[in-house]
Amino acid sequence: MSDLNRTPLYDTHLQLGAKMVPFAGYEMPVQYAAGVMQEHQHTRAQAGLFDVSHMGQLRVSGPSWEAVALGLERLVPQDVLGLADGRQRYGLLTNDAGGISDDLIFARQGDALVIVVNAACKEADIAHIRAAFEPDLTVTDLADRALIALQGPVSEAVLAPLDPRAAEMRFMDCAHLDLGGVEVWASRSGYTGEDGFEISVPATAAAGLAEALLAHSAVQAIGLGARDSLRLEAGLCLYGQDIDAGTTPVEAGLTWSIQKVRRAGGARAGGFPGADRILAELQDGAARRRIGLRPEGRAPMRAGVPLFAVAEGGTAIGQITSGGFGPTVGGPLAMGYAPNALAQPGAVLFGELRGKRLPVTVTPLPFVAARFKR
Amino acid sequence: MKYTEEHEWLLAEGELIVVGITEHAAEQLGDVVFVELPDEGDEVSKDDEIVVIESVKAASDILAPLDGEIVEINEALVENPALINEDAEGAAWFFKMRPSDLSPMDDYMDAAGYKTFIG
Numbered sequence: 496m497s498d499l500n501r502t503p504l505y506d507t508h509l510q511l512g513a514k515m516v517p518f519a520g521y522e523m524p525v526q527y528a529a530g531v532m533q534e535h536q537h538t539r540a541q542a543g544l545f546d547v548s549h550m551g552q553l554r555v556s557g558p559s560w561e562a563v564a565l566g567l568e569r570l571v572p573q574d575v576l577g578l579a580d581g582r583q584r585y586g587l588l589t590n591d592a593g594g595i596s597d598d599l600i601f602a603r604q605g606d607a608l609v610i611v612v613n614a615a616c617k618e619a620d621i622a623h624i625r626a627a628f629e630p631d632l633t634v635t636d637l638a639d640r641a642l643i644a645l646q647g648p649v650s651e652a653v654l655a656p657l658d659p660r661a662a663e664m665r666f667m668d669c670a671h672l673d674l675g676g677v678e679v680w681a682s683r684s685g686y687t688g689e690d691g692f693e694i695s696v697p698a699t700a701a702a703g704l705a706e707a708l709l710a711h712s713a714v715q716a717i718g719l720g721a722r723d724s725l726r727l728e729a730g731l732c733l734y735g736q737d738i739d740a741g742t743t744p745v746e747a748g749l750t751w752s753i754q755k756v757r758r759a760g761g762a763r764a765g766g767f768p769g770a771d772r773i774l775a776e777l778q779d780g781a782a783r784r785r786i787g788l789r790p791e792g793r794a795p796m797r798a799g800v801p802l803f804a805v806a807e808g809g810t811a812i813g814q815i816t817s818g819g820f821g822p823t824v825g826g827p828l829a830m831g832y833a834p835n836a837l838a839q840p841g842a843v844l845f846g847e848l849r850g851k852r853l854p855v856t857v858t859p860l861p862f863v864a865a866r867f868k869r
Numbered sequence: 870m871k872y873t874e875e876h877e878w879l880l881a882e883g884e885l886i887v888v889g890i891t892e893h894a895a896e897q898l899g900d901v902v903f904v905e906l907p908d909e910g911d912e913v914s915k916d917d918e919i920v921v922i923e924s925v926k927a928a929s930d931i932l933a934p935l936d937g938e939i940v941e942i943n944e945a946l947v948e949n950p951a952l953i954n955e956d957a958e959g960a961a962w963f964f965k966m967r968p969s970d971l972s973p974m975d976d977y978m979d980a981a982g983y984k985t986f987i988g
Contacts, residue, residue, distance in 0.1 A: 526899065530925075531900055531925040531926070720899070720925060720926065793902070793903045793950070794921075795903060820923070820925055822925075827903070
């Protein structure tokens, strides 16, 4: 794995007995000694520490908040200008065909934006953003910062003794915190469906901070395996599987992320790549949509399993894009795409597994209700 | 006890052979969440894919180690796949078969050989 990148927490992972695997160009921990199942349950019950330093972090600044916000609005269908200082939103980089070239989080830090993008997309995203913004705006790649997620119901009680301001933050709030002498940029968010924080910390201070947090009896290191089952139960999309350049925000069921002001009739309607198609689909609907699926029985159905409307014959009507076993649900679950007419909750479709078609029931997302601090 | 390169163990029980996977294999698989076993009465040939194991990570196939007939399967394993992680070389046996050709047994490893094989 010599050509792979390492995060600032690489040595910490090895000390904790992690099993390392290649992921998005990095050597990352897929699990620790406790195993995926226990790590998943621990996160839902207490607090899990995740190394997400492989993700891209960048900062965009310029002559004014308006210039920075309207700059990003040229690339995403979200309301950036209306974002209050110290708040963040989920956003989508779209392409000219209305597809999604990445999903991201953008936070307002004074008159600047701090953006977090997916690891596998970060080089392309940063090039795309630079091309659109420079020289009017300044784009800084924060490659010298690590990103640590602390997720689970005990997260607040872990951070509050270090900085009481952590307890005052609500879901999607962002703030500078002082965690035992380390100044960090933290948001109250995550990708597990649990309450928690994402903490951007200078790379040189990351291992020390991780060790300080892991010293708390409720905190355990959690690998990518449990991160995947947690986000799947929470009904959250994995870029490259559940959403990609060929899926639109409306097909993906992400219309909640597109505020009224950017929709038809809004004050700043359109003006982002693929707006024609996305605005039309917001009004008229898309032909297919992302759905939750519960396979009957115990057999997990994973990404790539074709979906059929009938138990025998016919052609595939869609496919599973993420699937596996949900430890909290206690059974297999999946997400995928199906035509609207077949996508109603309760509808029964068939997934073809090892040559056999097994029934799957369309189920509302999320599978496990979110427990954010609103 | 004999071992295959596919990480199965084979234990003679009278005229029958009991088959499971090794603790080493179970550890590599991670938490097992689903097991599909053959049907009792199935006639199988060596290297047929007759068991499917799904862990939290991936699906794996287990091959028939010998020609013969499946005479008993471990229903407890279907009900509780995690048994593989708890007791792979005991309670988590997969099936018992009546072999029609025992000659491949000579090629399978003993405990010391398997230990060397997995390093």
